Amino acid sequence: MLKADIQLPLGALDLDAALEAAPGEVVALLGPNGAGKTTFLRAVAGLVRVDRANVVLDGVVLEDTATGVRVPTERRPIGIVFQQQLLFPHLSVLENVAFGLRARHRPDARAAGMAWLERVGLGAYADARPAALSGGEAQRVALARALAIDPRLLLLDEPLSALDATTRVEVRRELRRHLASFNGARLLVTHDPLEAAALADRLVILEGGRVVQSGPVDEVTRRPRTRFVADLVGVNLLRGRADGGVVALEGGQQLTALDAGHGDVFAVIHPRSVAIHRTHPEGTPRNVWPGTVRSVDLLGERARVAIGGSLPIVAEVSASAVRDLDLRERAEVWVSVKAAEVGVYPA
Protein backbone atom coordinates (compact mmCIF):
# COMPACT_ATOMS: atom_id res chain seq x y z
CA MET A 1 0.00 0.00 0.00
CA LEU A 2 1.44 3.32 -1.07
CA LYS A 3 0.31 6.62 0.37
CA ALA A 4 2.04 9.65 -1.06
CA ASP A 5 1.32 13.30 -0.37
CA ILE A 6 3.78 15.65 -2.01
CA GLN A 7 4.25 19.38 -2.33
CA LEU A 8 7.10 21.11 -4.11
CA PRO A 9 7.73 24.12 -6.35
CA LEU A 10 7.48 23.27 -10.02
CA GLY A 11 8.45 26.15 -12.29
CA ALA A 12 5.66 28.71 -12.31
CA LEU A 13 3.25 26.49 -10.40
CA ASP A 14 3.33 24.28 -7.32
CA LEU A 15 2.94 20.54 -7.35
CA ASP A 16 0.56 19.65 -4.53
CA ALA A 17 -0.89 16.19 -4.97
CA ALA A 18 -1.72 13.07 -3.00
CA LEU A 19 -2.59 9.57 -4.07
CA GLU A 20 -2.87 6.03 -2.80
CA ALA A 21 -2.19 2.72 -4.47
CA ALA A 22 -3.22 -0.62 -2.97
CA PRO A 23 -1.08 -3.75 -3.34
CA GLY A 24 -1.82 -5.40 -6.65
CA GLU A 25 -3.39 -2.25 -7.98
CA VAL A 26 -2.18 -0.39 -11.05
CA VAL A 27 -2.71 3.34 -10.71
CA ALA A 28 -2.13 5.59 -13.69
CA LEU A 29 -1.13 9.18 -13.09
CA LEU A 30 -2.47 10.81 -16.21
CA GLY A 31 -2.13 14.36 -17.38
CA PRO A 32 -0.75 16.69 -20.03
CA ASN A 33 2.96 17.46 -20.38
CA GLY A 34 4.13 19.79 -17.65
CA ALA A 35 1.39 18.77 -15.21
CA GLY A 36 3.99 17.46 -12.75
CA LYS A 37 3.43 13.72 -13.23
CA THR A 38 7.07 12.73 -13.62
CA THR A 39 8.11 15.07 -10.80
CA PHE A 40 5.57 13.40 -8.52
CA LEU A 41 6.99 10.00 -9.43
CA ARG A 42 10.55 11.19 -8.82
CA ALA A 43 9.53 12.61 -5.45
CA VAL A 44 8.04 9.25 -4.43
CA ALA A 45 11.41 7.68 -5.34
CA GLY A 46 13.27 10.35 -3.35
CA LEU A 47 15.01 11.75 -6.42
CA VAL A 48 13.88 15.36 -5.91
CA ARG A 49 13.86 17.69 -2.95
CA VAL A 50 10.39 18.49 -1.66
CA ASP A 51 8.85 21.29 0.38
CA ARG A 52 6.52 18.97 2.20
CA ALA A 53 6.03 15.26 1.74
CA ASN A 54 4.57 12.24 3.43
CA VAL A 55 5.36 9.00 1.65
CA VAL A 56 4.42 5.73 3.35
CA LEU A 57 4.89 2.33 1.72
CA ASP A 58 3.45 -0.78 3.40
CA GLY A 59 3.41 1.03 6.73
CA VAL A 60 7.05 2.15 6.49
CA VAL A 61 7.61 5.91 6.41
CA LEU A 62 9.94 6.69 3.50
CA GLU A 63 9.68 10.43 3.81
CA ASP A 64 7.99 12.72 6.26
CA THR A 65 9.01 16.35 6.34
CA ALA A 66 7.05 16.86 9.58
CA THR A 67 9.33 14.49 11.50
CA GLY A 68 12.43 14.90 9.31
CA VAL A 69 12.45 11.30 8.08
CA ARG A 70 14.00 10.85 4.65
CA VAL A 71 15.04 7.42 3.43
CA PRO A 72 17.53 7.86 0.58
CA THR A 73 16.56 6.57 -2.85
CA GLU A 74 18.96 3.62 -2.70
CA ARG A 75 17.25 2.29 0.42
CA ARG A 76 13.66 2.65 -0.77
CA PRO A 77 12.16 -0.68 -1.89
CA ILE A 78 11.05 0.87 -5.16
CA GLY A 79 11.74 -0.32 -8.70
CA ILE A 80 11.65 2.26 -11.48
CA VAL A 81 11.21 1.76 -15.20
CA PHE A 82 12.44 4.99 -16.77
CA GLN A 83 11.09 6.66 -19.86
CA GLN A 84 14.22 6.06 -21.97
CA GLN A 85 14.93 2.78 -20.18
CA LEU A 86 18.36 4.10 -19.10
CA LEU A 87 20.10 0.75 -19.41
CA PHE A 88 23.76 1.23 -18.50
CA PRO A 89 25.44 1.33 -21.94
CA HIS A 90 28.80 0.05 -20.70
CA LEU A 91 27.41 -3.08 -19.01
CA SER A 92 26.10 -6.25 -20.63
CA VAL A 93 22.37 -6.88 -20.61
CA LEU A 94 22.81 -9.47 -17.87
CA GLU A 95 24.93 -7.13 -15.70
CA ASN A 96 22.24 -4.50 -16.10
CA VAL A 97 19.63 -6.87 -14.70
CA ALA A 98 22.01 -8.10 -11.97
CA PHE A 99 23.02 -4.54 -10.98
CA GLY A 100 20.51 -4.16 -8.15
CA LEU A 101 21.33 -7.63 -6.83
CA ARG A 102 25.05 -6.79 -6.77
CA ALA A 103 24.23 -3.59 -4.88
CA ARG A 104 22.62 -5.87 -2.29
CA HIS A 105 25.72 -8.12 -2.27
CA ARG A 106 23.67 -11.10 -3.34
CA PRO A 107 26.10 -13.97 -4.06
CA ASP A 108 23.73 -15.38 -6.68
CA ALA A 109 23.37 -12.03 -8.50
CA ARG A 110 24.40 -13.47 -11.85
CA ALA A 111 22.18 -16.54 -11.68
CA ALA A 112 19.19 -14.59 -10.37
CA GLY A 113 19.71 -11.92 -13.04
CA MET A 114 19.80 -14.65 -15.68
CA ALA A 115 16.54 -16.09 -14.37
CA TRP A 116 14.88 -12.68 -14.71
CA LEU A 117 16.29 -12.22 -18.18
CA GLU A 118 14.82 -15.57 -19.20
CA ARG A 119 11.48 -14.62 -17.68
CA VAL A 120 11.26 -11.74 -20.14
CA GLY A 121 12.44 -14.02 -22.93
CA LEU A 122 15.83 -12.43 -23.49
CA GLY A 123 18.23 -15.02 -22.08
CA ALA A 124 19.97 -15.19 -25.44
CA TYR A 125 21.01 -11.54 -25.12
CA ALA A 126 22.77 -11.93 -21.75
CA ASP A 127 26.21 -10.95 -23.04
CA ALA A 128 25.01 -8.35 -25.54
CA ARG A 129 25.30 -4.62 -24.95
CA PRO A 130 22.04 -2.68 -24.49
CA ALA A 131 22.78 -0.85 -27.76
CA ALA A 132 22.17 -4.12 -29.63
CA LEU A 133 18.57 -4.35 -28.36
CA SER A 134 15.46 -3.06 -30.07
CA GLY A 135 13.30 -0.53 -28.21
CA GLY A 136 10.87 -3.22 -27.11
CA GLU A 137 13.62 -5.54 -25.94
CA ALA A 138 15.30 -2.73 -24.00
CA GLN A 139 11.97 -2.04 -22.31
CA ARG A 140 11.72 -5.68 -21.23
CA VAL A 141 15.27 -5.61 -19.85
CA ALA A 142 14.48 -2.38 -17.97
CA LEU A 143 11.43 -4.06 -16.45
CA ALA A 144 13.42 -7.16 -15.47
CA ARG A 145 16.11 -4.94 -13.93
CA ALA A 146 13.51 -3.06 -11.85
CA LEU A 147 11.68 -6.22 -10.75
CA ALA A 148 14.86 -8.17 -9.93
CA ILE A 149 15.36 -6.21 -6.71
CA ASP A 150 11.98 -7.50 -5.48
CA PRO A 151 10.51 -4.03 -4.89
CA ARG A 152 7.34 -3.32 -2.94
CA LEU A 153 6.37 -0.61 -5.41
CA LEU A 154 6.96 -0.33 -9.12
CA LEU A 155 7.10 3.10 -10.75
CA LEU A 156 6.77 3.33 -14.52
CA ASP A 157 7.52 6.67 -16.19
CA GLU A 158 5.94 6.81 -19.64
CA PRO A 159 7.16 3.26 -20.25
CA LEU A 160 5.94 3.09 -23.84
CA SER A 161 6.42 6.62 -25.13
CA ALA A 162 9.94 6.02 -26.45
CA LEU A 163 8.74 3.15 -28.63
CA ASP A 164 7.42 3.32 -32.17
CA ALA A 165 3.75 2.66 -32.77
CA THR A 166 4.01 -0.98 -33.84
CA THR A 167 6.38 -2.00 -31.03
CA ARG A 168 4.22 -0.16 -28.52
CA VAL A 169 1.25 -2.47 -29.04
CA GLU A 170 3.35 -5.57 -28.54
CA VAL A 171 5.22 -4.20 -25.53
CA ARG A 172 2.03 -2.90 -23.94
CA ARG A 173 0.51 -6.37 -24.14
CA GLU A 174 3.61 -7.88 -22.60
CA LEU A 175 3.81 -5.17 -19.95
CA ARG A 176 0.25 -6.00 -18.93
CA ARG A 177 1.23 -9.61 -18.48
CA HIS A 178 4.32 -8.82 -16.39
CA LEU A 179 2.52 -6.18 -14.35
CA ALA A 180 -0.15 -8.77 -13.53
CA SER A 181 2.49 -11.09 -12.04
CA PHE A 182 3.81 -8.39 -9.70
CA ASN A 183 2.02 -8.25 -6.37
CA GLY A 184 3.13 -4.84 -5.08
CA ALA A 185 1.57 -1.51 -5.90
CA ARG A 186 2.21 -0.05 -9.31
CA LEU A 187 2.20 3.59 -10.28
CA LEU A 188 2.25 4.44 -13.96
CA VAL A 189 2.86 7.91 -15.35
CA THR A 190 1.52 8.58 -18.80
CA HIS A 191 0.02 11.26 -20.99
CA ASP A 192 -1.68 8.67 -23.21
CA PRO A 193 -5.27 7.88 -22.10
CA LEU A 194 -5.27 4.68 -24.11
CA GLU A 195 -2.12 3.46 -22.38
CA ALA A 196 -3.61 4.37 -19.01
CA ALA A 197 -6.86 2.58 -19.75
CA ALA A 198 -5.05 -0.48 -21.10
CA LEU A 199 -2.74 -0.89 -18.11
CA ALA A 200 -4.38 0.72 -15.08
CA ASP A 201 -7.20 -0.15 -12.70
CA ARG A 202 -7.56 3.38 -11.44
CA LEU A 203 -6.83 6.81 -12.88
CA VAL A 204 -5.51 9.85 -11.07
CA ILE A 205 -5.74 12.90 -13.30
CA LEU A 206 -3.13 15.58 -12.65
CA GLU A 207 -3.58 19.04 -14.10
CA GLY A 208 -1.40 22.04 -13.30
CA GLY A 209 0.13 20.26 -10.32
CA ARG A 210 -3.23 19.33 -8.76
CA VAL A 211 -5.30 16.15 -8.75
CA VAL A 212 -8.50 17.12 -10.56
CA GLN A 213 -10.16 13.73 -10.53
CA SER A 214 -9.49 10.14 -9.57
CA GLY A 215 -11.36 6.87 -9.65
CA PRO A 216 -11.76 3.57 -11.48
CA VAL A 217 -11.02 3.84 -15.20
CA ASP A 218 -14.59 3.31 -16.39
CA GLU A 219 -15.97 5.78 -13.87
CA VAL A 220 -13.59 8.56 -14.87
CA THR A 221 -14.20 7.78 -18.52
CA ARG A 222 -17.94 7.83 -18.05
CA ARG A 223 -18.19 10.92 -15.92
CA PRO A 224 -15.28 13.28 -16.41
CA ARG A 225 -15.67 16.17 -14.01
CA THR A 226 -13.83 18.85 -15.92
CA ARG A 227 -13.63 19.93 -19.53
CA PHE A 228 -9.99 18.94 -19.50
CA VAL A 229 -10.64 15.43 -18.20
CA ALA A 230 -13.42 15.01 -20.73
CA ASP A 231 -11.05 15.87 -23.55
CA LEU A 232 -8.29 13.73 -22.11
CA VAL A 233 -10.06 10.53 -21.16
CA GLY A 234 -13.72 11.04 -21.90
CA VAL A 235 -13.80 8.63 -24.81
CA ASN A 236 -15.79 5.44 -25.10
CA LEU A 237 -13.31 2.61 -24.85
CA LEU A 238 -14.55 -0.85 -25.74
CA ARG A 239 -12.66 -4.11 -25.90
CA GLY A 240 -13.32 -6.73 -28.51
CA ARG A 241 -12.07 -8.99 -31.27
CA ALA A 242 -11.77 -7.61 -34.75
CA ASP A 243 -12.37 -9.63 -37.87
CA GLY A 244 -12.13 -7.48 -40.97
CA GLY A 245 -14.73 -4.73 -40.81
CA VAL A 246 -16.50 -6.07 -37.72
CA VAL A 247 -15.53 -5.86 -34.05
CA ALA A 248 -17.17 -8.44 -31.78
CA LEU A 249 -17.39 -6.74 -28.38
CA GLU A 250 -16.94 -8.48 -25.05
CA GLY A 251 -20.61 -7.93 -24.23
CA GLY A 252 -21.66 -9.86 -27.32
CA GLN A 253 -22.58 -6.86 -29.53
CA GLN A 254 -20.99 -6.05 -32.84
CA LEU A 255 -19.60 -2.79 -34.17
CA THR A 256 -18.91 -2.03 -37.78
CA ALA A 257 -15.63 -0.20 -38.34
CA LEU A 258 -13.34 0.60 -41.24
CA ASP A 259 -10.14 -1.45 -41.50
CA ALA A 260 -10.47 -3.02 -38.10
CA GLY A 261 -7.83 -5.64 -38.83
CA HIS A 262 -7.83 -8.92 -36.92
CA GLY A 263 -7.31 -9.93 -33.30
CA ASP A 264 -7.83 -8.26 -29.91
CA VAL A 265 -8.56 -4.57 -30.23
CA PHE A 266 -9.73 -1.45 -28.48
CA ALA A 267 -12.61 0.26 -30.22
CA VAL A 268 -12.59 3.95 -29.43
CA ILE A 269 -15.61 6.13 -30.06
CA HIS A 270 -15.43 9.81 -29.26
CA PRO A 271 -18.58 11.00 -27.48
CA ARG A 272 -18.99 13.77 -30.07
CA SER A 273 -19.31 11.06 -32.74
CA VAL A 274 -22.27 9.50 -30.99
CA ALA A 275 -25.60 10.74 -32.33
CA ILE A 276 -28.81 10.47 -30.29
CA HIS A 277 -32.26 10.07 -31.86
CA ARG A 278 -35.75 9.72 -30.49
CA THR A 279 -36.76 7.36 -33.34
CA HIS A 280 -34.83 4.73 -35.31
CA PRO A 281 -32.61 6.81 -37.58
CA GLU A 282 -32.81 6.53 -41.35
CA GLY A 283 -29.79 6.75 -43.65
CA THR A 284 -26.24 5.50 -43.60
CA PRO A 285 -25.02 5.02 -40.00
CA ARG A 286 -23.86 1.39 -39.74
CA ASN A 287 -24.05 1.13 -35.98
CA VAL A 288 -27.50 1.71 -34.52
CA TRP A 289 -28.85 0.41 -31.23
CA PRO A 290 -31.47 1.36 -28.61
CA GLY A 291 -30.74 2.50 -25.08
CA THR A 292 -31.94 4.37 -22.03
CA VAL A 293 -30.58 7.70 -20.82
CA ARG A 294 -28.86 7.22 -17.47
CA SER A 295 -27.59 10.70 -16.78
CA VAL A 296 -27.19 14.11 -18.37
CA ASP A 297 -24.29 16.32 -17.25
CA LEU A 298 -24.11 19.85 -18.54
CA LEU A 299 -20.62 21.22 -19.09
CA GLY A 300 -21.16 24.75 -20.32
CA GLU A 301 -22.73 24.72 -23.78
CA ARG A 302 -22.22 20.98 -24.14
CA ALA A 303 -23.75 18.03 -22.36
CA ARG A 304 -22.47 14.52 -21.72
CA VAL A 305 -25.24 11.99 -21.93
CA ALA A 306 -24.65 8.51 -20.51
CA ILE A 307 -26.80 5.90 -22.23
CA GLY A 308 -27.33 2.43 -20.79
CA GLY A 309 -28.60 -0.70 -22.45
CA SER A 310 -27.03 -3.55 -24.34
CA LEU A 311 -24.09 -1.35 -25.31
CA PRO A 312 -23.56 1.45 -22.76
CA ILE A 313 -22.01 4.54 -24.27
CA VAL A 314 -21.43 8.21 -23.57
CA ALA A 315 -22.49 10.86 -26.05
CA GLU A 316 -21.59 14.52 -26.09
CA VAL A 317 -24.19 16.79 -27.62
CA SER A 318 -25.02 20.47 -27.53
CA ALA A 319 -27.14 21.83 -24.72
CA SER A 320 -29.79 22.79 -27.29
CA ALA A 321 -29.97 19.19 -28.50
CA VAL A 322 -30.70 18.12 -24.94
CA ARG A 323 -33.67 20.51 -24.93
CA ASP A 324 -34.89 19.65 -28.45
CA LEU A 325 -34.77 15.89 -27.84
CA ASP A 326 -36.02 16.33 -24.28
CA LEU A 327 -33.18 14.17 -22.99
CA ARG A 328 -33.66 13.29 -19.35
CA GLU A 329 -33.06 10.29 -17.16
CA ARG A 330 -34.84 7.09 -18.26
CA ALA A 331 -35.69 8.53 -21.70
CA GLU A 332 -35.73 5.84 -24.42
CA VAL A 333 -33.45 6.76 -27.33
CA TRP A 334 -31.66 5.37 -30.38
CA VAL A 335 -27.92 5.72 -30.70
CA SER A 336 -25.98 5.78 -33.95
CA VAL A 337 -22.29 5.85 -34.80
CA LYS A 338 -20.82 5.94 -38.30
CA ALA A 339 -18.38 3.15 -39.12
CA ALA A 340 -15.75 5.76 -39.98
CA GLU A 341 -16.01 7.20 -36.45
CA VAL A 342 -15.05 3.94 -34.75
CA GLY A 343 -11.32 4.07 -34.09
CA VAL A 344 -9.70 0.67 -33.75
CA TYR A 345 -6.38 0.04 -31.99
CA PRO A 346 -4.70 -3.28 -31.37
CA ALA A 347 -4.97 -4.23 -27.71
Added chain:
Amino acid sequence: MTSEPIPRPFAVLAAFAAALFLLPLLGLLVRFPWTEAVGALTSPEILTAAGLSLVTSISATALSIVLGVPLAMVYARARFRGLRVVRALTTLPMVLPPVVGGVALLVAFGRRGIVGQFLDSAFGIRIPFTTAAAVLAATFVAMPFLVLTVEAGLRSMDRRYEEAARSLGAGRWMVFRRVTLPLVAPSLYAGAVLCWARALGEFGATITFAGNVPGSTQTLPLAVYLALETRPEAAIALSLVLLLLSLVVLVALRDRYLPTS
Protein backbone atom coordinates in the same frame (compact mmCIF):
# COMPACT_ATOMS: atom_id res chain seq x y z
CA MET B 1 35.45 17.35 -52.19
CA THR B 2 35.55 20.83 -53.72
CA SER B 3 37.46 23.70 -52.15
CA GLU B 4 35.86 27.04 -51.46
CA PRO B 5 37.80 29.94 -53.06
CA ILE B 6 40.11 31.58 -50.49
CA PRO B 7 41.08 35.28 -51.02
CA ARG B 8 44.72 35.54 -52.14
CA PRO B 9 46.05 37.53 -49.12
CA PHE B 10 44.56 34.93 -46.83
CA ALA B 11 46.12 32.09 -48.78
CA VAL B 12 49.56 33.75 -48.60
CA LEU B 13 49.35 34.45 -44.88
CA ALA B 14 48.04 30.95 -44.24
CA ALA B 15 51.01 29.55 -46.14
CA PHE B 16 53.39 31.60 -43.92
CA ALA B 17 51.62 30.30 -40.84
CA ALA B 18 51.93 26.71 -41.95
CA ALA B 19 55.61 27.27 -42.86
CA LEU B 20 56.24 28.59 -39.35
CA PHE B 21 55.33 25.17 -38.01
CA LEU B 22 56.56 22.96 -40.79
CA LEU B 23 60.05 24.46 -41.34
CA PRO B 24 61.35 23.69 -37.83
CA LEU B 25 60.01 20.13 -38.14
CA LEU B 26 61.71 19.85 -41.51
CA GLY B 27 64.90 21.20 -39.93
CA LEU B 28 64.86 18.42 -37.34
CA LEU B 29 64.54 15.83 -40.10
CA VAL B 30 67.22 17.41 -42.33
CA ARG B 31 69.74 17.81 -39.53
CA PHE B 32 68.93 14.48 -37.91
CA PRO B 33 72.33 12.89 -37.20
CA TRP B 34 71.47 9.53 -38.75
CA THR B 35 74.96 8.01 -38.16
CA GLU B 36 75.44 9.18 -34.58
CA ALA B 37 71.79 9.00 -33.51
CA VAL B 38 71.88 5.55 -31.96
CA GLY B 39 75.02 6.35 -29.97
CA ALA B 40 73.69 9.75 -28.88
CA LEU B 41 70.33 8.31 -27.80
CA THR B 42 71.78 5.39 -25.88
CA SER B 43 74.42 7.35 -23.97
CA PRO B 44 74.14 6.78 -20.19
CA GLU B 45 73.09 10.33 -19.32
CA ILE B 46 70.33 10.35 -21.95
CA LEU B 47 69.03 6.94 -20.84
CA THR B 48 69.03 8.14 -17.23
CA ALA B 49 67.12 11.29 -18.18
CA ALA B 50 64.65 9.25 -20.27
CA GLY B 51 64.01 6.85 -17.39
CA LEU B 52 63.54 9.75 -14.99
CA SER B 53 61.17 11.49 -17.41
CA LEU B 54 59.10 8.32 -17.67
CA VAL B 55 58.92 8.00 -13.86
CA THR B 56 58.09 11.66 -13.19
CA SER B 57 55.54 12.03 -16.01
CA ILE B 58 53.70 8.82 -15.08
CA SER B 59 53.81 9.70 -11.35
CA ALA B 60 52.47 13.18 -12.13
CA THR B 61 49.68 11.68 -14.24
CA ALA B 62 48.78 9.19 -11.50
CA LEU B 63 48.77 11.97 -8.90
CA SER B 64 46.66 14.12 -11.22
CA ILE B 65 44.09 11.32 -11.61
CA VAL B 66 43.87 10.61 -7.88
CA LEU B 67 43.53 14.30 -6.95
CA GLY B 68 42.14 15.72 -10.19
CA VAL B 69 39.08 13.49 -10.65
CA PRO B 70 37.66 14.47 -7.22
CA LEU B 71 38.47 18.11 -8.03
CA ALA B 72 36.67 17.82 -11.36
CA MET B 73 33.71 16.28 -9.52
CA VAL B 74 33.59 19.26 -7.15
CA TYR B 75 33.82 21.73 -10.05
CA ALA B 76 31.11 19.96 -12.04
CA ARG B 77 28.65 19.44 -9.21
CA ALA B 78 29.34 21.45 -6.07
CA ARG B 79 27.87 24.91 -5.53
CA PHE B 80 29.43 27.17 -2.92
CA ARG B 81 30.73 30.72 -2.55
CA GLY B 82 34.16 31.20 -4.02
CA LEU B 83 34.01 28.07 -6.16
CA ARG B 84 34.49 30.04 -9.36
CA VAL B 85 37.51 31.83 -7.94
CA VAL B 86 39.13 28.59 -6.78
CA ARG B 87 38.41 27.01 -10.15
CA ALA B 88 39.99 29.95 -12.00
CA LEU B 89 43.09 29.86 -9.79
CA THR B 90 43.61 26.12 -10.26
CA THR B 91 43.27 26.56 -14.01
CA LEU B 92 45.88 29.31 -13.99
CA PRO B 93 48.91 27.02 -14.57
CA MET B 94 47.63 26.36 -18.10
CA VAL B 95 48.43 29.96 -19.07
CA LEU B 96 51.01 30.82 -16.41
CA PRO B 97 54.68 30.99 -17.51
CA PRO B 98 55.99 27.70 -16.08
CA VAL B 99 58.98 29.45 -14.51
CA VAL B 100 56.54 31.52 -12.45
CA GLY B 101 54.98 28.28 -11.30
CA GLY B 102 58.43 27.07 -10.29
CA VAL B 103 59.09 30.20 -8.24
CA ALA B 104 55.65 29.90 -6.61
CA LEU B 105 56.30 26.25 -5.73
CA LEU B 106 59.64 27.26 -4.27
CA VAL B 107 58.16 29.88 -1.96
CA ALA B 108 55.51 27.41 -0.85
CA PHE B 109 57.44 24.15 -0.57
CA GLY B 110 61.06 25.39 -0.53
CA ARG B 111 63.16 24.97 2.59
CA ARG B 112 62.16 28.42 3.80
CA GLY B 113 58.75 28.27 2.07
CA ILE B 114 55.49 28.77 3.97
CA VAL B 115 54.76 25.02 3.98
CA GLY B 116 58.29 23.80 3.32
CA GLN B 117 59.80 25.09 6.54
CA PHE B 118 57.09 23.32 8.52
CA LEU B 119 57.63 20.08 6.61
CA ASP B 120 61.36 20.41 7.30
CA SER B 121 61.10 21.16 11.01
CA ALA B 122 58.26 18.77 11.77
CA PHE B 123 59.09 15.80 9.57
CA GLY B 124 62.55 16.51 8.17
CA ILE B 125 61.05 16.44 4.66
CA ARG B 126 62.82 18.62 2.08
CA ILE B 127 61.14 18.61 -1.31
CA PRO B 128 63.20 20.98 -3.52
CA PHE B 129 65.85 19.44 -5.75
CA THR B 130 64.47 15.91 -5.34
CA THR B 131 62.58 13.68 -7.77
CA ALA B 132 59.47 14.45 -5.71
CA ALA B 133 59.96 18.11 -6.61
CA ALA B 134 60.13 17.19 -10.31
CA VAL B 135 56.87 15.23 -9.94
CA LEU B 136 55.23 18.11 -8.06
CA ALA B 137 56.33 20.63 -10.70
CA ALA B 138 54.99 18.43 -13.51
CA THR B 139 51.71 17.85 -11.63
CA PHE B 140 51.34 21.60 -11.05
CA VAL B 141 51.45 22.43 -14.74
CA ALA B 142 49.74 19.30 -16.09
CA MET B 143 46.82 18.53 -13.75
CA PRO B 144 44.58 21.37 -15.01
CA PHE B 145 44.42 19.64 -18.41
CA LEU B 146 43.00 16.52 -16.78
CA VAL B 147 40.68 18.42 -14.46
CA LEU B 148 39.12 20.51 -17.24
CA THR B 149 38.68 17.50 -19.55
CA VAL B 150 37.09 15.31 -16.87
CA GLU B 151 34.94 18.20 -15.65
CA ALA B 152 33.59 18.67 -19.19
CA GLY B 153 32.89 14.94 -19.36
CA LEU B 154 31.02 15.00 -16.04
CA ARG B 155 28.97 17.99 -17.12
CA SER B 156 27.90 16.39 -20.38
CA MET B 157 27.08 12.95 -18.99
CA ASP B 158 23.46 11.92 -18.59
CA ARG B 159 22.96 11.99 -14.84
CA ARG B 160 19.77 9.98 -15.07
CA TYR B 161 21.96 6.87 -15.28
CA GLU B 162 23.12 7.68 -11.76
CA GLU B 163 19.51 8.02 -10.64
CA ALA B 164 18.73 4.64 -12.22
CA ALA B 165 21.67 3.12 -10.31
CA ARG B 166 20.49 4.67 -7.03
CA SER B 167 16.96 3.39 -7.59
CA LEU B 168 18.48 -0.09 -7.89
CA GLY B 169 20.05 0.26 -4.46
CA ALA B 170 23.55 1.47 -5.30
CA GLY B 171 25.18 3.71 -2.69
CA ARG B 172 27.34 6.72 -3.61
CA TRP B 173 30.56 4.77 -3.98
CA MET B 174 29.02 2.04 -6.14
CA VAL B 175 27.30 4.65 -8.32
CA PHE B 176 30.63 6.38 -8.83
CA ARG B 177 32.64 3.22 -9.45
CA ARG B 178 30.19 1.32 -11.65
CA VAL B 179 28.29 4.09 -13.45
CA THR B 180 29.85 7.57 -13.27
CA LEU B 181 33.45 6.55 -13.84
CA PRO B 182 32.76 4.18 -16.77
CA LEU B 183 30.55 6.81 -18.43
CA VAL B 184 33.25 9.51 -18.22
CA ALA B 185 36.02 7.04 -19.11
CA PRO B 186 36.60 8.56 -22.59
CA SER B 187 37.12 11.99 -20.99
CA LEU B 188 39.34 10.56 -18.30
CA TYR B 189 41.44 8.77 -20.92
CA ALA B 190 41.80 11.91 -23.05
CA GLY B 191 42.55 14.04 -20.00
CA ALA B 192 45.18 11.59 -18.76
CA VAL B 193 46.93 11.47 -22.13
CA LEU B 194 46.96 15.29 -22.39
CA CYS B 195 48.18 15.53 -18.79
CA TRP B 196 50.95 12.99 -19.39
CA ALA B 197 52.12 14.77 -22.57
CA ARG B 198 52.24 18.11 -20.74
CA ALA B 199 54.09 16.53 -17.78
CA LEU B 200 56.61 14.90 -20.10
CA GLY B 201 57.43 18.23 -21.73
CA GLU B 202 57.65 20.22 -18.50
CA PHE B 203 60.77 22.40 -18.31
CA GLY B 204 60.41 25.80 -16.65
CA ALA B 205 58.80 24.87 -13.35
CA THR B 206 61.02 21.82 -13.04
CA ILE B 207 64.34 23.61 -13.53
CA THR B 208 63.25 26.37 -11.13
CA PHE B 209 61.79 24.26 -8.36
CA ALA B 210 63.58 20.92 -8.78
CA GLY B 211 66.82 22.03 -10.35
CA ASN B 212 68.91 20.16 -12.89
CA VAL B 213 70.40 17.24 -10.97
CA PRO B 214 71.32 14.32 -13.27
CA GLY B 215 69.60 11.15 -12.07
CA SER B 216 67.10 12.80 -9.75
CA THR B 217 65.63 15.90 -11.40
CA GLN B 218 67.20 16.13 -14.86
CA THR B 219 64.32 15.07 -17.11
CA LEU B 220 64.52 14.75 -20.92
CA PRO B 221 63.63 18.37 -21.76
CA LEU B 222 66.35 19.55 -19.35
CA ALA B 223 68.82 17.08 -20.87
CA VAL B 224 67.96 18.29 -24.37
CA TYR B 225 68.58 21.90 -23.34
CA LEU B 226 71.86 21.01 -21.70
CA ALA B 227 73.01 18.83 -24.60
CA LEU B 228 72.39 21.65 -27.09
CA GLU B 229 75.53 23.44 -25.86
CA THR B 230 77.83 20.41 -25.66
CA ARG B 231 76.43 17.81 -28.08
CA PRO B 232 73.93 19.43 -30.48
CA GLU B 233 73.47 16.18 -32.45
CA ALA B 234 72.16 14.48 -29.30
CA ALA B 235 69.76 17.39 -28.74
CA ILE B 236 68.46 17.13 -32.29
CA ALA B 237 68.07 13.36 -32.09
CA LEU B 238 66.21 13.62 -28.77
CA SER B 239 64.00 16.41 -30.06
CA LEU B 240 62.88 14.27 -32.95
CA VAL B 241 62.11 11.39 -30.58
CA LEU B 242 59.99 13.69 -28.38
CA LEU B 243 58.31 15.06 -31.50
CA LEU B 244 57.33 11.57 -32.63
CA LEU B 245 55.97 10.89 -29.14
CA SER B 246 53.83 14.02 -29.37
CA LEU B 247 52.57 12.85 -32.76
CA VAL B 248 51.53 9.55 -31.19
CA VAL B 249 49.60 11.48 -28.51
CA LEU B 250 47.86 13.58 -31.16
CA VAL B 251 46.85 10.47 -33.12
CA ALA B 252 45.64 8.80 -29.91
CA LEU B 253 43.37 11.79 -29.27
CA ARG B 254 42.39 12.27 -32.93
CA ASP B 255 38.70 11.93 -32.19
CA ARG B 256 38.90 14.95 -29.92
CA TYR B 257 41.22 17.30 -31.72
CA LEU B 258 41.34 16.35 -35.39
CA PRO B 259 38.15 16.68 -37.41
CA THR B 260 37.42 13.33 -39.01
CA SER B 261 35.39 14.55 -41.99
